[in-house]
Amino acid sequence: MDHNLVHGNSLIGIGHVEEAREAIAAAGDPLFPIDPAHLLGQAQGSLIRFRRALDESPAELRGARLALRAAMEKIQPAAALFDIITGCRMAGESIPDEVAKLSRLDARLSRSPARARALQALGELTPFHFPAAFPEVFLRAEPGFDVIVGNPPWQEATLEEDAFWARHAPGLRALPQRDQEREKARLRRRRPDLARQYERELREAEVLRQALTRGPFPGMGTGDPDLYKAFCWRFWQLARPEGGRIGVVLPRSALNAKGSTEFRQAFLGSGKDIAVTVLVNTGNWVFDMEPRYTIGLLSLAKDRPSNPTVAIRGPYASLERYNAGMEREPAVFDGEQVRSWNDTASLPLLPSEESIEIFARLRRAPRLDLDDGRSWRARPHRELDATNDKKYMDLKSKTCPEGFWPVFKGESFDLWTPDTGSYYAWADPEKLLPVLQEKRLAGLKRANSPFHEFHVEELRKKQSLPCLHARIAFRDVSRATDSRTMRTALVPPNVFLAN
Numbered sequence: 001m002d003h004n005l006v007h008g009n010s011l012i013g014i015g016h017v018e019e020a021r022e023a024i025a026a027a028g029d030p031l032f033p034i035d036p037a038h039l040l041g042q043a044q045g046s047l048i049r050f051r052r053a054l055d056e057s058p059a060e061l062r063g064a065r066l067a068l069r070a071a072m073e074k075i076q077p078a079a080a081l082f083d084i085i086t087g088c089r090m091a092g093e094s095i096p097d098e099v100a101k102l103s104r105l106d107a108r109l110s111r112s113p114a115r116a117r118a119l120q121a122l123g124e125l126t127p128f129h130f131p132a133a134f135p136e137v138f139l140r141a142e143p144g145f146d147v148i149v150g151n152p153p154w155q156e157a158t159l160e161e162d163a164f165w166a167r168h169a170p171g172l173r174a175l176p177q178r179d180q181e182r183e184k185a186r187l188r189r190r191r192p193d194l195a196r197q198y199e200r201e202l203r204e205a206e207v208l209r210q211a212l213t214r215g216p217f218p219g220m221g222t223g224d225p226d227l228y229k230a231f232c233w234r235f236w237q238l239a240r241p242e243g244g245r246i247g248v249v250l251p252r253s254a255l256n257a258k259g260s261t262e263f264r265q266a267f268l269g270s271g272k273d274i275a276v277t278v279l280v281n282t283g284n285w286v287f288d289m290e291p292r293y294t295i296g297l298l299s300l301a302k303d304r305p306s307n308p309t310v311a312i313r314g315p316y317a318s319l320e321r322y323n324a325g326m327e328r329e330p331a332v333f334d335g336e337q338v339r340s341w342n343d344t345a346s347l348p349l350l351p352s353e354e355s356i357e358i359f360a361r362l363r364r365a366p367r368l369d370l371d372d373g374r375s376w377r378a379r380p381h382r383e384l385d386a387t388n389d390k391k392y393m394d395l396k397s398k399t400c401p402e403g404f405w406p407v408f409k410g411e412s413f414d415l416w417t418p419d420t421g422s423y424y425a426w427a428d429p430e431k432l433l434p435v436l437q438e439k440r441l442a443g444l445k446r447a448n449s450p451f452h453e454f455h456v457e458e459l460r461k462k463q464s465l466p467c468l469h470a471r472i473a474f475r476d477v478s479r480a481t482d483s484r485t486m487r488t489a490l491v492p493p494n495v496f497l498a499n
Helices: 017-026 036-052 058-091 107-111 113-122 161-168 177-190 192-213 227-238 258-269 319-327 335-340 353-362 429-445 456-460
Strands: 147-150 245-251 271-280 294-302 309-316 331-334 405-408 425-427 471-475 487-491
Touching: 017 036, 017 058, 036 058, 058 107, 058 113, 107 113, 147 227, 161 177, 161 192, 177 192, 192 227, 227 245, 227 258, 258 271, 258 335, 271 319, 309 319, 309 335, 309 353, 331 335, 331 353, 425 429, 429 456
Parallel strands: 147 245, 271 309
Antiparallel strands: 245 294, 271 294, 309 331, 405 425, 471 487
16 A cells, blocks of 8 residues: 555646656657656566565565665656656746756756756645656556546636635625625725635636646646546546546536547547446435536547447436436447537537437537538627626626616526516727727637638628627526526627627
8 A cells, every 4th residue: 555545636747658758859859768668667676576575474564665665766766857847847948958968867866956946846736747656557568557437626727706705705696796896895805814815825726727738638728727627638648558448427518618629539539438427416316516517427448549439328317217227228329420510529418318319310410500601600709708808897887877788698688588687787888899899800810700701891890790789699508407408589789798
């Protein structure tokens, strides 16, 4: 257990020797090979003695500990190199020449200025280097773990101001937006200790966010960086290349959120025996947490690039339904078919386990955003961001100031109700219309903008701004398990839409 039960931040550090090799290669051609044999090979003999040792007597236990200690000491230069690579990545700096150009792995690296600078950049983070902790896993012919089983934390590496203050002021989030802003201002005046705590937690979240976005986790910059996204990649990187199996519990968003697109594309392109089971936590039958959460159980094996099958089951809202469903055959699709469903390789969330057959039939029709050059296609657009565009909004006035327009939120409309009278804020069209026009014209240069495909002359006509006309608005899915998952209306002109 001294060797196998370990503790550390498994997202901050080197996960695989290949990760270290790529980092050193980016700084220039290294003068010695960056591979398991050269980095970890000196410990091989001690590891063999450790594995052969028994601990049935005190003498044998001492022998095993001595062999393990000798192995770990021989790996210290590699661990120091891993620290330097991690620290440089964290600081956004390149590997120093004196490290990248080493003729051999030098034991003096442990006491080098480069390592001291790296540890300073890492601050209170405790990097965990898998090759240094488990060298025997990476010294074998097929490096990597045979099986990875886990339930990673589902936590964003961000700190939302509203969530922080709601911790200390129960009921804050139930207040209207204008009252929330007033209450937060009052708390900041009366509780300067909490204001300082908020600033400290904000700094800690920023350090973690930097570590994740600069780490080997593709897609981490899309949306808010979340720990589960990084863990998905860590599992994938650590599993043995051919046949390594992964079985993990993930939030539903891992199977459909844009930030996990590249991970899904990776396992749909180089996996096999992929099985997805969706659970709805009704009545907390799965976990003692938010009962409306939807949970995805993902299991797969790594393989050479192929076109795997994907077995989909659920959603199951009780243990009884789950047990019965696992006795039946799942719906099976091939990976290429799943990738064609949308641009992000998202898997569907169905209202019931019986819906999979209907879904399969729906997929025979073309997508709403199909660009066939012959017909219209639908593309969504977010006019205002409730956070980034808050400076343009009046969140304090209780009634609409003269000449202002309402800013709609999700509750401002519903099916057959284009204006409920409940608004997020107000905004001055004289100030905001030029901003929206500038945003729209800037979209001509960005392929991901829905305005990219419009003719420039059409966009230059200010009277064609969407907010001046009736348009279709839809509320994002508030709860993935709602029986009505999309709420849509033709909203009136002369309103702004947030989120």
